[in-house]
Amino acid sequence: MEKVEKGELINSGKAKSLYKSSDPDFYIMHYRDDTSAFDGVKKESLEGKGKTNNKFNAFIMLILEKEGVATHFQKLLSDTESLVKKLDMVPVECVIRNVAAGGICRRLGLEEGLDLDPPTFEFFYKNDELHDPMINDYHIKCFGWASDEQIEEMKIKTFQVNDTLKRLFSEAGMILVDFKLEFGSFKGELLLGDEFTPDGCRVWDSETREKLDKDRFRQDLGNVVESYQTIAKKLGIN
Numbered sequence: 623m624e625k626v627e628k629g630e631l632i633n634s635g636k637a638k639s640l641y642k643s644s645d646p647d648f649y650i651m652h653y654r655d656d657t658s659a660f661d662g663v664k665k666e667s668l669e670g671k672g673k674t675n676n677k678f679n680a681f682i683m684l685i686l687e688k689e690g691v692a693t694h695f696q697k698l699l700s701d702t703e704s705l706v707k708k709l710d711m712v713p714v715e716c717v718i719r720n721v722a723a724g725g726i727c728r729r730l731g732l733e734e735g736l737d738l739d740p741p742t743f744e745f746f747y748k749n750d751e752l753h754d755p756m757i758n759d760y761h762i763k764c765f766g767w768a769s770d771e772q773i774e775e776m777k778i779k780t781f782q783v784n785d786t787l788k789r790l791f792s793e794a795g796m797i798l799v800d801f802k803l804e805f806g807s808f809k810g811e812l813l814l815g816d817e818f819t820p821d822g823c824r825v826w827d828s829e830t831r832e833k834l835d836k837d838r839f840r841q842d843l844g845n846v847v848e849s850y851q852t853i854a855k856k857l858g859i860n
């Protein structure tokens with residue numbers, strides 16, 4: 623591939639911006655320092671988060687790729703930018719939970735920290751105005767967001783990611799509590815898109831159960847980026 627030139631801004635989300643690249647099959651994903659929670663209501667810029675997450679995501683995507691989960695990630699372009707395949711995104715979030723925290727505690731009245739064995743799988747419709755409502759396979763089919771085959775593939779791949787990353791985090795002294803994935807299609811193939819960073823998962827220290835992820839921002843616990851870097855360091859990302 624020749625040197626990639628940055629083109630026009632396609633979409634600026636809450637934490638990342640997507641730009642066209644000189645190759646029509648690829649986008650440039652820019653990880654910004656912007657951080658948001660509660661569907662964009664709480665916002666802040668956290669210095670160094672973009673750089674930390676860009677590197678973190680690259681590390682995880684390469685591991686997943688090696689484990690047979692095809693992803694949109696192509697290569698790092700700079701401290702805060704990655705080259706990714708241009709996907710036609712499925713507008714749903716795939717969430718696996720190994721331990722109860724966040725939404726499931728509020729919804730089902732569970733105590734935070736309850737082990738979920740086997741892990742649960744949930745689909746949410748990606749729509750901030752509607753507060754990302756929980757949906758099921760039938761909604762996805764009914765509204766044409768994905769085919770039966772893609773729905774099955776999203777579930778299988780999300781569980782595969784869980785198997786790989788649960789082990790990886792555990793071996794590094796951490797508990798992968800839950801995480802969110804997004805998928806999209808590229809020339810007929812369903813690929814893992816978006817990101818896997820501490821912005822989209824919950825990770826606790828195995829011994830102290832200290833929260834190391836975006837809950838530090840949601841709950842005003844402080845040292846957010848430092849904590850993301852702690853996770854990275856434990857995983858051997860430098």
Ligand code: ADP
Binds near residue numbers: 638709711
């Ligand atoms: P949000 O949409 O939650 O505000 P971000 O700031 O993370 O999120 O923006 C990233 C946007 O880019 C999301 O809408 C996501 O679905 C989309 N996206 C992620 N990966 C790709 C890709 N490879 N191709 C096209 N769109 C993508």
Ligand code: UDP
Binds near residue numbers: 754800
């Ligand atoms: N998550 C995310 N983006 C969202 C919603 C959830 O990355 O728009 C992640 C979140 O960080 C957590 C997991 O998905 O790791 C499950 O989130 P939950 O449903 O508990 O949501 P909450 O309401 O607590 O954000």
